[in-house]
Amino acid sequence: MKMESSSQLAYSKFIEQVKSFQVERVTIKPDRIEYTLKPEFGSQRFFTQAIGQTEDLPSLLQSHNVEFTTMLDHAATTTGIMGLLLSAGLLVGTFAWLLKFSNAGGGIGVGAGMGKSNARVYNQGKTGITFADVAGVDEAKHELQEVVDFLKNGEKYRKLGAKIPKGVLLVGPPGTGKTLLAKAAAGEAGVPFLNMSGSEFVELYVGVGASRVRDLFNRAKRQAPCIVFIDELDAIGKSRGGSPIGGGNDEREQTLNQLLTEMDGFDGNQGVIVIAATNRPEILDPALRRPGRFDRQVLVDRPDKSGRLEILRVHAQPIVMGEDVDLEVIAAQTPGFAGADLANLVNEAALMAARNNRQAVLMADFKEAIERVIAGLEKRSRILTPLERQTVAYHEVGHALVGALMPGGGKVSKISIVPRGLGALGYTLQMPEVDRFLLLEDELRGQIATLLGGRSAEEIVFGKVSSGASDDIQKATDLAERAVTQYGMSNMGPVAFEKNSAQFLDGGSTRRTVSSEVAVEIDRQVKQAIDKAHNIALEILQLNRELLESATQTLLVQEVLEGDVLQAILAQVKAPIGLNTWLSEG
Numbered sequence: 001m002k003m004e005s006s007s008q009l010a011y012s013k014f015i016e017q018v019k020s021f022q023v024e025r026v027t028i029k030p031d032r033i034e035y036t037l038k039p040e041f042g043s044q045r046f047f048t049q050a051i052g053q054t055e056d057l058p059s060l061l062q063s064h065n066v067e068f069t070t071m072l073d074h075a076a077t078t079t080g081i082m083g084l085l086l087s088a089g090l091l092v093g094t095f096a097w098l099l100k101f102s103n104a105g106g107g108i109g110v111g112a113g114m115g116k117s118n119a120r121v122y123n124q125g126k127t128g129i130t131f132a133d134v135a136g137v138d139e140a141k142h143e144l145q146e147v148v149d150f151l152k153n154g155e156k157y158r159k160l161g162a163k164i165p166k167g168v169l170l171v172g173p174p175g176t177g178k179t180l181l182a183k184a185a186a187g188e189a190g191v192p193f194l195n196m197s198g199s200e201f202v203e204l205y206v207g208v209g210a211s212r213v214r215d216l217f218n219r220a221k222r223q224a225p226c227i228v229f230i231d232e233l234d235a236i237g238k239s240r241g242g243s244p245i246g247g248g249n250d251e252r253e254q255t256l257n258q259l260l261t262e263m264d265g266f267d268g269n270q271g272v273i274v275i276a277a278t279n280r281p282e283i284l285d286p287a288l289r290r291p292g293r294f295d296r297q298v299l300v301d302r303p304d305k306s307g308r309l310e311i312l313r314v315h316a317q318p319i320v321m322g323e324d325v326d327l328e329v330i331a332a333q334t335p336g337f338a339g340a341d342l343a344n345l346v347n348e349a350a351l352m353a354a355r356n357n358r359q360a361v362l363m364a365d366f367k368e369a370i371e372r373v374i375a376g377l378e379k380r381s382r383i384l385t386p387l388e389r390q391t392v393a394y395h396e397v398g399h400a401l402v403g404a405l406m407p408g409g410g411k412v413s414k415i416s417i418v419p420r421g422l423g424a425l426g427y428t429l430q431m432p433e434v435d436r437f438l439l440l441e442d443e444l445r446g447q448i449a450t451l452l453g454g455r456s457a458e459e460i461v462f463g464k465v466s467s468g469a470s471d472d473i474q475k476a477t478d479l480a481e482r483a484v485t486q487y488g489m490s491n492m493g494p495v496a497f498e499k500n501s502a503q504f505l506d507g508g509s510t511r512r513t514v515s516s517e518v519a520v521e522i523d524r525q526v527k528q529a530i531d532k533a534h535n536i537a538l539e540i541l542q543l544n545r546e547l548l549e550s551a552t553q554t555l556l557v558q559e560v561l562e563g564d565v566l567q568a569i570l571a572q573v574k575a576p577i578g579l580n581t582w583l584s585e586g
């Protein structure tokens, strides 16, 4: 749904909406109150003027699970918050609330008097959200359950002298429920939730970001036990250094330094736990992950089919559903959707039904809504086209079938085509049975063939390859090159052409100076090893063409193959005649 410009409603209407739990978020500004309805009520935005009301708004909002923020004009706060509120016509019933405002608004060092910078108060009450509201991300939930236990039963840990961790970093693509999880943790523990977003720091004047951080932590310590949530940590936590002198972002660095100082300056046993979220972990400053800071990292990934079903169930709860609605079918039709996309989908379907003047939401509404949501997502290239999805499925099954015949590679334990948040489109997991330190020659060949299995499957099925195999090819080539130049596993004999990489700090390796004939020969041997492995992979897949087909179809439906189902498939793989000769002789 598009954000329409908000329209004005009477204050009494606003209160009525709050009381009937329709309101999701409220922003209290000096001159008006802006608010957004919950998705199931259309996500519309309204504003209202609060003239002469005496209602105790904050506690009303808190008791109806409304998130609220206040944005006070800072120049005005210095002249006295009371006057400001009065001049805005907002009379509040509790003095405690005023106190909260005044000390939150009083961040030091703000360009006071410039009247421009809006001081944001990030106080929020207990969230009212619990783990029951979060679905499909069981591992992440489990990790946060522990955090809840720290907060609730801190004494138990303190008595044993255990150090409670202070920082948890939630990593995952947008809309997967990171914010929701953090709120649920606060809800479950029944503690206050102090919420700040990294991007709020960056547009500030020099020094303000740092003082904001200091302020945030001071409040947290006063309110302990509590959860501090820093969203978009990457906005302040980008790697320092490398920025050109003067052109660098001093402000951001100061803010980051302050955050690091604050994290070091309290101890987890004080009952403050900092949860941060990011979808760009790779750009974070490594200092943030040191012990005692965000040393726990939790992956919050896009859900698989059964996860999507659970999420749909959560969001379908308040909706009047028609008899024909089958959430399982919807889950199957929405690969790549994150939790937020599914929430959006359910709401779109409800809107569709309302527009059609129906009494209940029907499957037809969902069909239409799915198309709409997918169209939106494709623009942001987060959804694979059906052809791309097929390509990924054949590719992964190709790895698995070839891998099933190779020695030492370990059991293929899982194939997945759920797009993994941070990069890969699909993956095949091979679990080594034991830790291996030495690779035998045949195992090395087997690994090269397994790596090439994905690309080979694409060649066989589509007659052409996609760019998705580039990483495999890189790895296969590296292995083949090491076999020839380091391990002496070619008919060039046991001559090391490469200096042991351990001698180099960067872990790279350097070839010995060799004559150009030898260099040519090395290249030829590497190419030969790759070609042979490629041929074997092709041969295996051609021999098992039907299995490749049926396994891929199953994978496309199930999205994940593992356990007995997978092992039954792999047990059927037939070996070509030349396999053993190739494995032993190359």
Ligand code: ADP
Residues within 6 Å of the ligand: 133, 134, 135, 136, 137, 173, 174, 175, 176, 177, 178, 179, 180, 181, 277, 311, 314, 338, 339, 340, 341, 343
């Ligand atoms: P993130 O912080 O990872 O970007 P949010 O927590 O802000 O995602 O998710 C936005 C909304 O999408 C949530 O308020 C919720 O309605 C819905 N949502 C996202 N993930 C889930 C989930 N795992 N289970 C249930 N609802 C979810």
Ligand code: MG
Residues within 6 Å of the ligand: 175, 178, 179, 180, 231, 277
């Ligand atoms: Mg978020």
Ligand code: ZN
Residues within 6 Å of the ligand: 395, 399, 454, 455, 468, 469, 472
């Ligand atoms: Zn691959």
